[in-house]
Amino acid sequence: MITTLKPETTEEQRIQLIQWFEAQGVQVHEFIGAYQTVLGLIGDTSGIDVEMLELLDIVEKVTLISDPFKSANRKFHPEDSVIDVLGAKCGGGHFAVIAGPCSVETPEQIREVAEGVKAAGATMLRGGAFKPRTSPYDFQGMKAEGIELLLEAKKATGLPIVTEIMNANHLPLFEDVDVIQVGARNMQNFEMLKELGRTKKTILLKRGLANTLKELLMSAEYIMAGGNENIILCERGIRTFETYTRNTLDLSAVPVLHSLTHLPVVIDPSHATGHANLVKPMALAATACGADGLMIEVHNNPAKALCDGPQSLTPAQFKDVMDQVRKIREVI
């Protein structure tokens, strides 16, 4: 850790700070430039609260040398983690294909989609039961009943199921859910992350709309600090000035996260782009740059049900995407 002091720092203040560092058990190397002094800290700096240090009047900047995430850090765990969900694997060369509708609506709908995506090569079934909606007046999902329908579809197809949690108090309802999704808006709902860290469930952790990749890893760290290391990271678009796409899909997240962490990374092109016709090109791009899986919205009959989510593909379109994904995976 490097601490750059402000030019106006007095000698007394500097000495006081150095003594405080040494009292925390770290060694301090001072070096004094023409205008500013820089303190290099060596040893175990984990006890030093960086955010607080940054706020000190005499401190201009704190530069971390070692990353603040530990359990998620590839440096201490060089091999890829492989997450195994009832035999559907993700990471370390295993590719997960998580597909299904935005919302669970009827037993027939979820059953048909489940069969369609399984036939096309999906390895897990997704479906929303609890829905995070910007407006309190919009449909909030089928809730417990939606989870029941997912479990029936799981029984019928054998596909493990993935669904979003919005409240740690709902955890009992998720007992038979295979993968619990934490949505972008809850990426820094630290209290919920702690609760999930106490379970053994696989967690699909989505990156927040305005969160850096390091913050995503710190949120994974919240879960891992509780003892649960079954985490799949998911990039689903960040918020930028561009308005044509719903969000901006940051595909460089795949190789960057692979360099920083051993956890697997999947891409959700459906939510990132918000346009059905962009799902296929971005799914192929994600595959080509090494993603460990895809999360894609698929709906059985967009024509019939007017208000079904048509950022979704039909099962036939999804199959076409999967065929191309497979070809790309063969050549990379």
Next chain:
Amino acid sequence: MITTLKPETTEEQRIQLIQWFEAQGVQVHEFIGAYQTVLGLIGDTSGIDVEMLELLDIVEKVTLISDPFKSANRKFHPEDSVIDVLGAKCGGGHFAVIAGPCSVETPEQIREVAEGVKAAGATMLRGGAFKPRTSPYDFQGMKAEGIELLLEAKKATGLPIVTEIMNANHLPLFEDVDVIQVGARNMQNFEMLKELGRTKKTILLKRGLANTLKELLMSAEYIMAGGNENIILCERGIRTFETYTRNTLDLSAVPVLHSLTHLPVVIDPSHATGHANLVKPMALAATACGADGLMIEVHNNPAKALCDGPQSLTPAQFKDVMDQVRKIREVI
């Protein structure tokens, strides 16, 4: 509501969509341009789920004419709301000054700060008991004990207290708290917002780092839809590419929110900028553009305790800010 159809929409699809709109009880005005058709919807469009409509294959864009927030909307409630917290008022010409330390640390600290800020003109005392920290390894606050210390300081000074909640399950601990703060990271923790809507507590709702002003109002709407209309909105900086300040304080939020909603708006210059020397100029600017209050970090003895948050002002510096704020309020 205006729905722009994609150029490739067939006549059959268009008729089908119009019939569906009419079945929802809205009137449809069609007008057909050289390349595209636009449908104008008149009547009560509140039953139409915009997010789903936008996702339809044939829909290019949905343009809202009336705003999706109702309870918070100034159109339906033209007079300013005045929030009264044990006599400390905010809104409608009343200026709230919420001051105190980032974290509650000791009985002496919070007591001294409370007395200091009261003397300088603060109308409420803030202090963090539950702290949202990016890292699970950082200090998470004194929790219940912190609230106890705040209540003692309240008893000593008469100042109503403001403190952040991070989990709706903690609500019983907040029974004697006067204003419950929802932090930026939880602005779209919809499940918690619903719970807060069921209380009668005043809620200080902070804008999320990447949330638009309309989304802030939709989150207020979640609380109001539950019956709780005691809401103070708070702008505390948004995330941009600029790295010199911690966040970018968006002061235009003050007049924009005043035009959209009757709810009061306070500004937190401490968190927005992350630098103690920027707090005063931004507090004065906020006052000048019509904010209904300020939320400022103040600490009793930054010199003594090395790791106290020095984005905080000392009580003396805070008093200087308040003196100038008062002068500006007199002339505007």
Next chain:
Amino acid sequence: MITTLKPETTEEQRIQLIQWFEAQGVQVHEFIGAYQTVLGLIGDTSGIDVEMLELLDIVEKVTLISDPFKSANRKFHPEDSVIDVLGAKCGGGHFAVIAGPCSVETPEQIREVAEGVKAAGATMLRGGAFKPRTSPYDFQGMKAEGIELLLEAKKATGLPIVTEIMNANHLPLFEDVDVIQVGARNMQNFEMLKELGRTKKTILLKRGLANTLKELLMSAEYIMAGGNENIILCERGIRTFETYTRNTLDLSAVPVLHSLTHLPVVIDPSHATGHANLVKPMALAATACGADGLMIEVHNNPAKALCDGPQSLTPAQFKDVMDQVRKIREVI
């Protein structure tokens, strides 16, 4: 074009505006909602200045139905444009590989790189002669001499050359340059774009750091309006809050631009990411989502010259990327 009026608009103001529209030769369809009136304009709206219209006191919002770009618009030119640079084609199924060093430095350097990238499959040679640098104190490029060295390398290898222009007054120096690059910082240097529109040179137009895709197309329109339709668009990363990568590569630009325009789109993964180890994965992703080409920095001997740009690949690394790019192109 749709114009939404503010609720407070008087009848007189509305009638005045409608008459003004009609005087511009467009038909106006009025429809009046509960709170607001919306005017739909039909006919040739190209004479109406949207930016000015938006600024009218009574206007809340102007929604464009047809896009403001004409020459670049795929609607009026459905087939892909194929740009032919001395036989090296880009667009319509033809893939351009533009490779070379960040800066031209010595005759040997540019010659060796040119031969290396040609052997690996590059179809054009890039190299900076005029360099846009944030600091006036940094190396600004070899200028005219750099162009000379590029022309020598072209003579030796037959590769057409691509290099950046920073001042339209330098155009005489670019007489033998095959593709003139407009850098991100000059994307809205409209005066220079107009000058380039008067030439017949192929222009490689890079997206600005904070420019939308529609603005990129409007800048292409500036060039095309002058009569020069030889344009290759280039996505090279946008500025976001993420700091790990230098910029955020927006790969969805590829399918989005393909739907909006007939012009070819190439991707520059080197500048976008700023890290050599991210170039390969992002080059493969760009290929998989349908880019019409790549622009990649390659340097001959990163080990020798300490300060050569090592976001560059070596020719050997570049060859490895090209081999994989080719495989992906075979399967998509």
Next chain:
Amino acid sequence: MITTLKPETTEEQRIQLIQWFEAQGVQVHEFIGAYQTVLGLIGDTSGIDVEMLELLDIVEKVTLISDPFKSANRKFHPEDSVIDVLGAKCGGGHFAVIAGPCSVETPEQIREVAEGVKAAGATMLRGGAFKPRTSPYDFQGMKAEGIELLLEAKKATGLPIVTEIMNANHLPLFEDVDVIQVGARNMQNFEMLKELGRTKKTILLKRGLANTLKELLMSAEYIMAGGNENIILCERGIRTFETYTRNTLDLSAVPVLHSLTHLPVVIDPSHATGHANLVKPMALAATACGADGLMIEVHNNPAKALCDGPQSLTPAQFKDVMDQVRKIREVI
């Protein structure tokens, strides 16, 4: 300057780099952490090209201790610069009020506005003659004729004039212009900045839409490096995800720039917000946080000319703003 090496750096590479630094005449302090090595450079590091250094394979990060701007740096020039434009001063306690229409249109228009703003307290007259427009099909300004009309208005009122340049070749037309404005889109048009550095004209340099404050200072440095130190900086809104305002006005730029540089800083609330009703609150806020001046659009008769820019105030509204600005300046 601090250089953090990547963990995988070999000893040989490290020694080679240190020797290279020493050959540049700087002293190197090495300190070796558990995972990484950090090199602290002491002495004159101005000869080291930071961008190139950052790109080295073995370099993880370069942290600057001293700022890369010199002439603009307050450290070397502690007193405020006062820019004097025919007696209208800006900086060091002097407040500039630059007002006038978006575009110069007719002799009567510019003359009337000039008289109106002068009466209300403006110290300079602004008006666009060359207009940067996103679309090549939109009105591009009256050009040379517009400058003539500004000069006539100057003669009539005595107000110095401010107008934008878009091409250094137009400089002869600006011979009698008092302040030359560089617009946001040209902030990094380095070639034009260099030309302006060779003049003695006062330059009003606007911050680019996606440029950091340090980049703004580096662009000022381009002008100052040429010998022209007459620069006024202008914040006019940055591009963010928020869509309600045209841009997000970053008022913290005022105190931040004041701490970094001796150059004066003015605020343009008209362009930043794009809404006439937001101009007054943001002008007052700018004044309260210490801006050295304001740049405000004012138009004589918004009612008559339908398409005049009504982000503009009328002279009467402008007078009201000025009265309040004056009161705030009296109390701060």
